[in-house]
Amino acid sequence: MSEHGTLFRIRTERLAFRPLVPFDEDNNQVIFGTGFxxxxxxxxxxxxxxxxxxNARRVTATTHGVEDGQPRQLKVVGMQPHLDVAILEMVEENDARFFNDRSAKCFEGxxxxxxxxxxxxxxxVFGFANADRHLHTTSGTVSGRTNWPLNRIxxxxxxxxxxxxxxxVDDRGSFVGIVTSGMDEMQPTxxxxxxxxxIVCLERIEQRVKEMHEVDPHFQGPxxxxxxxxxxxxxxxxxxxxFERPRSSVSGALVTDALPNTNLLKGDVILGVKIKDKFRNLDSHMMIDIPEVWTHRLDFRVWLDRIRGTGRVLKWDMEVLRKGEKEKVVVNVGPNMLKSxxxxxxxxxxxYIIFHGLVIQMFNENHVFDLEGCDDSFKDPRVNMYSYPMITNTLPECPFTFQDSIRLTGKRVRHITSKTQNSGVKFEEPSSDENSLKDLHEILSIVRTIPKTSDIVLILENGERVGATARQIEEYVNSEFVDGDRMSRRENLALHRVFLPYWKTAAYDVYRTEPIVSRETPCKDVRSIVPVRRSDTETAREVVEQWQSVVERSKKEKRNQQSMMIIGISLFAATCFRLLSK
Known part of the structure; x- marks a missing residue:
């Protein structure tokens, strides 16, 4: 009998993430899904x-194959959010009833x-629709394939x-995919x-787990x-x-900007990419023929999800038009490092930064769903690449909202200027827009140097201005210190880093070079930290090199320990042999 196909009704208790209020600890949810x-x-x-x-704090599963009907706890092994895939294991590995009971199977292929x-x-399609405890089965036909970045059937x-x-499951009874989403406005789609x-995702996650165990034998994931x-x-x-000849058949993808070490330059045109030892040309919509994936042309970046290899940065051969000449370029592909x-x-x-009651983050795609009028912002290549600081929320008693003249949420922070009271000095006019504030570290370095007796003015997008007097700021700061619990969660003039859902075991962050061992602390006790500033030129390749050095150092230490053990055993054996000979 096949060991595939056992179906599970999954229940997740989680802390739902609110992009505009990342420190919110009260948005608890219970959601249901299906697993197999x-x-x-x-x-x-x-x-x-x-x-x-x-963001799960607890994941449990039930199945028809267990007579007592009691849920079993699951642990998260790994996840690939881009493909919307998660891999879990039983906490109790010996519960064979979950694995081999025929009554719980939905397919045998x-x-x-x-x-x-x-x-x-x-x-x-099989699943526990609407969180029902009985299995639902629906059938249909494959109607198409979406393009990059969704890459779904x-x-x-x-x-x-x-x-x-x-x-x-297809018409042969074989498992061919996992349900990810529906479109309420376009049913049935x-x-x-x-x-x-x-399977490519699963192999990469297994390699991550192996690497983490080499560094930390007690690593539990995810x-x-x-x-x-x-x-x-x-x-x-x-x-x-x-080209000057309009009838030329050459077309491709124009690089409007690129991070260093991708081996692509601004102004390059990607003409073709290598797939299975053959270069395939891009059309004027950046699409190519990929019969290995679909019968019709798709965006060439769809193949990124098929590239096999467990490294964090892999190579992809491309043909590029650079300064009027065609060149073969090996492009580095890795985790998305764009700021947006x-x-x-x-x-x-x-x-995020707390600046006298203002919550400031780098504008990214999470915020688009909650803010109106931001959909077109990423059409600007520079915003897409580097983003910009934006006010995402205002806390109670924020001094900048005293006049209530401007709606601050969703506004870009371009400049911060100040003036000491009774100094007779005018506010400094900001320099050109090219010198606008670029990241959170730059904001933090400015606000920490402003004297306590200064009035502060923020210059927002479109030249809008909002200010707070030194007295208003002092009253706000004093109220923060009175409310100790609020202060511990939202320390003023500090850079905070929130990592959900505060796993009780070691967690792994792909943008770091070592495991993060999180303490068993609730959300309200997350401390503010100011990490070492990382330059904008730091790339995924550098992160990988640092991570590999950690792994190699760990392996070297193990080899040295084994060598010392062998030498010690050899000396002991030689000593015993001499004593026996005498």
């Missing part, structure tokens, strides 16, 4: 969606290749809340991620894999924009 058993290289895993277990799925392929099979993480992408990304801003370009990227707070810390 998969055996890979002799190990049993439970697969589900990342959004089902994100082996995992199949999602690449063989074509339009109009019949599929069946589209189906008209009915999907409801609670189906998330459930398996998708729903999506699942293919198994070919899932590990994060944020996938591969071209750390550059690309826009499509047509043939007439490349979507932040997953259970995979990396979220940073």
């Amino acid at each position: 058993l998969l055996k890979h290289k002799g190990k049993h895993y439970i697969l589900t969606n990342h959004h089902v277990i994100s 082996e995992p199949g290749r999602s690449s063989r799925i074509k339009a109009e392929t019949r599929v069946t 589209q189906t008209d099979a009915v999907v409801n809340h609670g189906n998330s993480g459930g398996p998708v 729903n999506h699942f991620v293919g198994f070919d992408e899932i 590990c994060s894999d944020l996938g591969l990304y071209i750390n550059a801003v690309l826009i499509p370009v047509d043939p007439s924009a490349l 990227r979507f932040i997953y707070p259970d995979c990396e810390p979220v940073s």
Whole structure:
């Protein structure tokens, strides 16, 4: 009998993340989803969606295969939020009833290749829709495939809340994907991620776990894999924009900006990419033929989810038009390092500053859903690459809201200027817009040097200004010190880093070079820290090199210990032999 297919109803207790108020500790939620058993290289895993277990404080599962009906606790092994995949294990590994009970199985087939799925392929979706305790089964056809960055297979099979993480089975009875999402405004249009992408993700997470165990033998997880990304801003370009001859068939992707060490330069045009020992040319929409994935042309970046390799930075051969000449360039692809990227707070810390009642963060994709009028901001390549500081919330009694003349939430902070009271000195006029504040560290370095007896003026986007007098600021600071609990959570004039959901065991952050051992502390006790400033030129490649040095140092120490042990045993044996000879 197949060891695949056991279905689970998953219940998650979590702290829901609010992007505009990252320190909120009261937004507790209980959500439900579906998971199922998969055996890979002799190990049993439970697969589900990342959004089902994100920021989880406790994850449990029930299945029809257990007679007592009691939930079993799960632990998160790893997650890939870009593909919306999470890998879990049983805390009690010997509970064989979860693994082998036929009554709990939804299919008997082996995992199949999602690449063989074509339009109009019949599929069946399994899951505990609407958090019901009985299994729901719906059928439909594959209707298409979405493009990058979503990279999902589209189906008209009915999907409801609670189906998330459930398996998708093809007409041969083989598992070919995991349900990820639906579109309420375009029903029946729903999506699942293919198994070919899932298996690449699983192999990378297994390698992360192995590396962490080499550094820390007591590591319990979870590990994060944020996938591969071209750390550059690309826009499509047509043939007439490349050459003087409008009829030229050459087209591609224009690099409007790129982070260092990607090996791409501003102004480069990516003409083709190498896939399976063959270069494939991009059209004027940055699309190529990838029959290994789909029958129709797709954005060339879809292949990033298929590149095999467990390194954090991998190589991708490309043909590039650079200064009018075609060149072969080896491009480094790795975790997304753009400042405007979507932040997953259970995979990396979220940073913010408290500045006299203003919550200031770097504007990113998380904020778009909660702020109106920000959708077009990322069309600016520089904003997409480097972002900018933005006010995301105001705390009670904030002195900058005393006049209530401007709505501050969602406003960009361009400059901060001050004037000492009764000094007779005018406020300094800010320099050009090119010298606007660029990051949180720059803001912190300015506000910490402002004298306590100064009035402060913030210059926002479009030249708007808002100020606070020294007296108002003093009253706010004194009220903060009176409220000790609030002060411990939101220390004034400090850079805070929040890492959810405060795992009780060691956690791994892909943007650091060592494990993070989090203390068993509730959210309100998270302390403010000011990390060493990292320059804008630091890239994923440098992070990888640092991480590899940690792993190599750990391996070297183990080899030295083994060598010393062998030498000691040899000396002891030689001494015993001499004594016996005498």
